[in-house]
Amino acid sequence: MLLGKVIGTVVSTQVYEGLQGVPMLWVQPLAKDGAEKGAPIVCADGTRMAGPGERVYYEGGREAALLLDPWFVPVDHAIVGIVDGVEAPGWKGGPA
Amino acid sequence: MIIGKVIGNIHSTIRHPFYGGRKLLMVEKIETDGAPASGYLVAIDRAGAGAGETVLVLDEGNGARQVLESKDGPVRSVIVGIVDEINESKTP
Numbered sequence: 001m002l003l004g005k006v007i008g009t010v011v012s013t014q015v016y017e018g019l020q021g022v023p024m025l026w027v028q029p030l031a032k033d034g035a036e037k038g039a040p041i042v043c044a045d046g047t048r049m050a051g052p053g054e055r056v057y058y059e060g061g062r063e064a065a066l067l068l069d070p071w072f073v074p075v076d077h078a079i080v081g082i083v084d085g086v087e088a089p090g091w092k093g094g095p096a
Numbered sequence: 097m098i099i100g101k102v103i104g105n106i107h108s109t110i111r112h113p114f115y116g117g118r119k120l121l122m123v124e125k126i127e128t129d130g131a132p133a134s135g136y137l138v139a140i141d142r143a144g145a146g147a148g149e150t151v152l153v154l155d156e157g158n159g160a161r162q163v164l165e166s167k168d169g170p171v172r173s174v175i176v177g178i179v180d181e182i183n184e185s186k187t188p
């Protein structure tokens with residue numbers, strides 16, 4: 001899993017079977033010090049509770065598809081949880 | 097498996113039910129000389145590791161599910177050991 005910051009939401013009405021009602025969030029991946037790193041990705045929100053501004057951790061690949069209900073839908077990144085705090089020296093990525 | 101160094105804890109309340117109560121650690125990947133590499137990962141701790149320790153991380157889904165005794169858990173990275181010593185052989 002990696003850490004990311006939710007920077008927006010993605011709305012889509014025509015989606016593949018099984019993805020109806022699954023929130024899609026726009027996530028900026030974070031480096032180990034909390035700095036933004038790489039291009040933003042779209043993640044399915046497995047918690048269904050994350051929103052813009054929050055720090056999250058997400059899983060990529062096959063495991064992302066195992067995270068949702070219904071199970072095994074076509075996604076490649078999915079949010080596993082919302083970060084309350086990161087306790088790491090040098091971390092400057094929030095949340096505040 | 098990869099060798100990494102624990103650099104921090106992740107605190108989280110809202111999370112996937114499979115992750116409920118499991119300890120999450122931030123692990124920095126390291127080079128062969130022990131210097132930090134650029135990558136990191138967030139892994140479930142099954143070895144009782146703590147900050148600063150060198151750990152063995154399993155970063156593969158099927159093995160991770162086996163370690164956590166789950167058939168369909170959405171998990172890939174698990175800390176499966178704490179490294180005491182690494183001996184690098186110089187023999188060609």
